[in-house]
Amino acid sequence: MEAARRVALITGATRGIGLAFAREYAQAHHRQDLILVGRSEAALRDLVKQLRKNQGGRIEIIVADLSAPDSGEGVAEQVMALGMKVDVLVNAASADHVGDFIEQAPQTAQAQITLQCAAMVDLCQVLAPAMVAQRSGTIINVAAAGGSQPRPYASVAGGVAAFVLSFTQALRAELRPQGLRVVAICPAPARWLGLSASTSPETLVKRSLRAVRLNRATVTPGWRDALAGLVIRVLPTRVIAARLRRRR
Ligand SMILES: NC(=O)c1ccc[n+]([C@@H]2O[C@H](COP(=O)([O-])OP(=O)(O)OC[C@H]3O[C@@H](n4cnc5c(N)ncnc54)[C@H](OP(=O)(O)O)[C@@H]3O)[C@@H](O)[C@H]2O)c1
Numbered sequence: 001m002e003a004a005r006r007v008a009l010i011t012g013a014t015r016g017i018g019l020a021f022a023r024e025y026a027q028a029h030h031r032q033d034l035i036l037v038g039r040s041e042a043a044l045r046d047l048v049k050q051l052r053k054n055q056g057g058r059i060e061i062i063v064a065d066l067s068a069p070d071s072g073e074g075v076a077e078q079v080m081a082l083g084m085k086v087d088v089l090v091n092a093a094s095a096d097h098v099g100d101f102i103e104q105a106p107q108t109a110q111a112q113i114t115l116q117c118a119a120m121v122d123l124c125q126v127l128a129p130a131m132v133a134q135r136s137g138t139i140i141n142v143a144a145a146g147g148s149q150p151r152p153y154a155s156v157a158g159g160v161a162a163f164v165l166s167f168t169q170a171l172r173a174e175l176r177p178q179g180l181r182v183v184a185i186c187p188a189p190a191r192w193l194g195l196s197a198s199t200s201p202e203t204l205v206k207r208s209l210r211a212v213r214l215n216r217a218t219v220t221p222g223w224r225d226a227l228a229g230l231v232i233r234v235l236p237t238r239v240i241a242a243r244l245r246r247r248r
Contacts, residue, residue: 004031005031005032005033005057005058006030006031006032006033006087006088007032007033007034007035007084007085007086007087007088008021008025008032008033008034008035008086008087008088008089008090009034009035009037009075009079009086009088009089009090009123009127010022010025010034010035010036010037010090010092011037011038011066011075011090011091011092011093011119011120011123012037012038012091012092012093012094012142013036013037013038013044013047013092014036014038014039014040014043014044014047016092016094016201017092017142017185017187017201017204017205018038018090018092018093019047019201020200020201020202020204020205021090021092021140021205021208022034022036022047022051023051023054023202024202024205024206024209025088026051026054026055026059027054027055028054028055028056031057032055032057032088033057033058033059033060033084034051034055034057034058034059034060035059035060035061035062035079035082035084035086036048036059036060036061036062037061037062037064037066037075037093038061038063038064038093039063039064039065039066040063041061041063044061044063045061048061058084060082060084062075062078062079064078066093066114066115066119067095067110067111067112067114067115067119068114069114069118070122071114071119071122072118072119072120072121072122072123072125072126073122073126075119075122075123076122076123076126076127079127085130085134086127086130086131086137087131087136087137087138088137088138088139088140089123089124089127089128089137089138089139089140090140091116091119091120091123091124091139091140091141091142091164092140092142093115093116093119094112094115094116094142095108095111095112095115095116096112096154096157096189096191096192097109097112097154097156097157098153098154098157098191098192099153099154100153101153101155101156104156109156112156112157112160113156113159113160116160116163116164117160117163117164117167120141120164120167121167124139124141124171127139128171128175128180131175131179131180132175132178132179132180135178135179136179136180137179137180137181138180138181138182138183138212139168139171139175139180139181139182139183140183140185140208140212141164141167141168141182141183141184141185142164142184142185142187143161143164143165143168143184143185143186143218144157144161144165144186144187144188144189145186145187145188145189145220145225145226145228145229145232146186146188146189146228146229146230146231146232146233147161147162147164147165147184147186147229148162148165148166148233149162149232149233149237150162150237151189151192151232151240152237152240152241152244153192153241153244153245153248154189154192157189157192158189158192161189164184165184165186165218168182168183168184169184169217169218172184172217176215181212181215182217183208183211183212183216183217183218183219184217184218184219185204185208185218185219185221186218186219186220186221186225186229187199187204187220187221187225188224188225188227188228188229189228189232190228193228194244194247195228198221198222198224198225198228199221199222199224199225203221203222204219204221207219207221207222208221
C-alpha cells in the first residue's frame, strides 16, 4: 500500500529559500501536497504551473500579505476552508531591510516585525495543535547565522532573527516530546555583510531536510555560514558597526 500524502505549507514561496522548498517538496518522491503562500496571485499561479511538471498531487495557493495584522490567522482559516491538514510548516517569508535605522520608514520596520515574528508565531500556534494530535509534524523557521547577535545597520532584521531563533528553540523543546521536529535554519546574513550569498537556496534546502531527518535543532548550511556566524558572535558590535560604516 502506498504511503499517504502529506501537506506542506510554505510562506515566501515565490522567491529565495521558500521557492527552493516549494521546488524540492514538489519532487514526486516527497509525496507532499503543497499550500503555497505569497502576496502575488500571478507569481503563485506561475509557480503552480511550473511545479505541476514534477508533481501530480494537490497544489493550492493562498494569497496573503503577511505583514498585515492578523494575517497569520487569516491564512489558517483559509487552510481550514481547503480541508487540508498541514504536516510541514515552512516559515520563509521575509522582507529584510539593510540601512540606517533612522532613515527607515516606521511602516517598513512594523511590516517586517509583523511578517517575520507575528505571522510566523500565529501560523505555528494555529497549525501545531493538529500536528501534536497526530504526534508528528515538522516546523521549519528561517533565522540567520549569528542570529542572537545585534546587527547594526540591519537592526530590525537582527532583532527579528534573534526572536525567530529563540522562539524556535523554545518551541522545539516544548514540542519534541510530542513527536514534532522543529528546526531553525541559520544562513549567513550575506546582504547585511555585503557578501554574495554563500550557500544557494537549493543547497540550503537539501541540508535543512537532512537536519530534519536527523532531528537537529539548527541548520548552518555551509562552512562560510558557520564562519560568518562565528565572526558575528566573536567581534564586538561596535567593531562590526565601524567596519560597515567605512563601507558605506
Ligand atoms: N538568502 C540568504 O542568503 C539569507 C541569509 C540569511 C538569512 N536569510 C533569511 O532567510 C529569509 C528568507 O530569505 P530569502 O533570501 O529567501 O528572501 P527573498 O528571496 O527576499 O524572499 C522573500 C519571500 O518572502 C515573501 N514576502 C515578502 N514580504 C511578504 C509579505 N508582506 N507577505 C507575504 N510574503 C512576503 C516574498 O514574496 P514577494 O515575491 O511577494 O516579495 C518572497 O517570496 C529571511 O528571513 C532572510 O533574512 C537569507
